[in-house]
Amino acid sequence: MESPFSRSHALFSRAAAVIPGGIFGHTSPAASLPGASPYFAQNAQGCRYTDVDGHEYIDLLCGYGPIILGYNHPEVEAAAARQARDGNCFNHPAPVMVELAERLVALVDFASWAVFGKNGADMTSWAIQVAREHTQRKKILKIAGAYHGAHPWCTPGHGGWIPEDREHIHAFPWNDLDAFHTLLKRFRNQVAGVIVTAFHHPAFGDSILPAPGFLPSLQDSCQRAGIVLILDDVRSGFRLHLGGSHRHFGFEPDLICFSKALGNGHPISAALGRENLRIAASKVFLTGSFWQSAVPMAAALRCLEILERENVIAHLEQIGAILRAGFLSAAGRHGFSLHYSGPDAMPFFTFANERNFLRNQAFCRAMIRNGVFLHPHHNWFLCAALQDKDVQEILRAADGAFRLLREEFPQG
Ligand SMILES: Cc1ncc(COP(=O)(O)O)c(C=O)c1O
Structure with missing residues (x-):
């Protein structure tokens, strides 16, 4: 079966020929989810971006922090x-x-x-x-x-x-x-x-x-x-x-x-x-x-x-609080307990009693498949362009991701 990231992979092969490591620094695929995450972005608007294979994501990483109002404001x-x-x-x-x-x-x-x-x-x-x-x-x-x-x-x-x-x-x-x-x-x-x-x-x-x-x-x-x-x-x-x-x-x-x-x-x-x-x-x-x-x-x-x-900080806090409650309850519905940390505007969670990030990686892989981009090992960032409907979409994706995770990790 062809990878959903075939264009990312083809570009990465070209990059590896002319750039040491292909992609250097924190955006290197090796630091995240090799093979299960896009490597290159094509365009972005508001709280969403599209990768070079044409997949659109709601972005919970915001360029690792610089995007606070939304892309291309x-x-x-x-x-x-x-x-x-x-x-x-x-x-x-x-x-x-x-x-x-x-x-x-x-x-x-x-x-x-x-x-x-x-x-x-x-x-x-x-x-x-x-x-x-x-x-x-x-x-x-x-x-x-x-x-x-x-x-x-x-x-x-x-x-x-x-x-x-x-x-x-x-x-x-x-x-x-x-x-x-x-x-x-x-x-x-x-x-x-x-x-x-x-x-x-x-x-x-x-x-x-x-x-x-x-x-x-x-x-x-x-x-x-x-x-x-x-x-x-x-x-x-x-x-x-x-x-x-x-x-x-x-x-x-x-x-x-x-x-x-x-x-x-x-x-x-x-x-x-x-x-x-x-x-x-x-x-x-x-x-x-x-x-x-x-x-x-x-x-x-x-x-x-x-x-x-626009009182953006209050908006980030408000959206962040809804996300926190939603992630925690979706996890609970599927029998997972989360360690949710950081201020609501810059959240992160790990799975209780896990040290090796396997569940975080599986969760992020499933979220990416469901159209939400986040990182398994790095805190996330919210932006002002996120509205209630986006948050609901994120939480629906999370529900599906936790359900899949339950199958992958039946012991919790
Ligand atoms: C807390 C903190 N300090 C410094 C830096 C370095 O910033 P830059 O990558 O723009 O040099 C970063 C980047 O992530 C950071 O998070």
């Missing part, structure tokens, strides 16, 4: 096209850079300046440099298993980095204040920065919310010891609170990094910081050939306007 694309008519890449930044910095500084309560890049890792890596410049210290503390990008100090990949890249990077477990204080004691007066995400969302793991007091305690300890607290809000930014995810969880960092949802799919990232970091920020060289391109900035400005005007 007409207002965002019109703003981008208007800027593109004037130009994108110049010898100088365009006025829109100043407008976007002003808008972001107004949104983020503790920030008095903003800078821009293209990717999340541009900003997280620059942020730790700013912390080091400001404090004139070397050590950076991070959460074990947290992802901050693919640069040598933080990549989860195995190749191309040397132990010296991480000589001054030290990890402690999420929610473990004792381990944090042990590191602070061990490296007294040596720690430049602590970098955290607002909640823990490791690949191949349940998401874990901050324990009460965890993030405020980090803030307090950092303040006392003159350490820069960096919030990597690349993944959660604008999904939990328009002013930064620290507002959702009740703490205040010194520096915040955004990317993903900021431009609704246009390549842009930003870092914002406190006034006392302005001098360090101006000393750490920050540039890239395309980092000042104007089109993504125009897209981001319009995206922020729509996020606020």
Whole structure:
């Protein structure tokens, strides 16, 4: 029988001849469901996309996070096209850079300046440099298993980095204040920065919310010891609170990094910081050939306007709550117990008492066959284009997927 993904497979064969690994990075088929998932996308609109074999999916991954309003949002694309008519890449930044910095500084309560890049890792890596410049210290503390990008100090990949890249990077477990204080004691007066995400969302793991007091305690300890607290809000930014995810969880960092949802799919990232970091920020060289391109900035400005005007975060929470209740009850109807984790706008679930993700993989395979795209090992993302009828379609697909799963795993 011919595979439903024959065009994906044919393209992958061509890709493998000219691109190491065929598809590099997190979208490699090897990281998801080889043979049971599309490898290439053709087009997308709203909350749906179509793969190169012509299958349409309701998308619960949203490009791994950048799509927050829905694909190809007409207002965002019109703003981008208007800027593109004037130009994108110049010898100088365009006025829109100043407008976007002003808008972001107004949104983020503790920030008095903003800078821009293209990717999340541009900003997280620059942020730790700013912390080091400001404090004139070397050590950076991070959460074990947290992802901050693919640069040598933080990549989860195995190749191309040397132990010296991480000589001054030290990890402690999420929610473990004792381990944090042990590191602070061990490296007294040596720690430049602590970098955290607002909640823990490791690949191949349940998401874990901050324990009460965890993030405020980090803030307090950092303040006392003159350490820069960096919030990597690349993944959660604008999904939990328009002013930064620290507002959702009740703490205040010194520096915040955004990317993903900021431009609704246009390549842009930003870092914002406190006034006392302005001098360090101006000393750490920050540039890239395309980092000042104007089109993504125009897209981001319009995206922020729509996020606020349409109260998108409330919509994501509302849709997310319906999905949570629906997934849990569909699973229950077929005798499965789920471990549902993460905020409702960025949910994930695993199957209770399972460690090897086999049921997650079988569930996602069945969902993909039923026209809903999600990932077996990575948290999901909702977008504003999802409406009640889409959610009902997702839940019908889930009911069918759990029924199939029951046959595949009769023991539960
Ligand atoms: C929390 C977090 N930080 C940083 C990054 C790196 O962003 P980018 O892939 O745009 O470099 C990501 C990407 O997934 C992320 O989720």
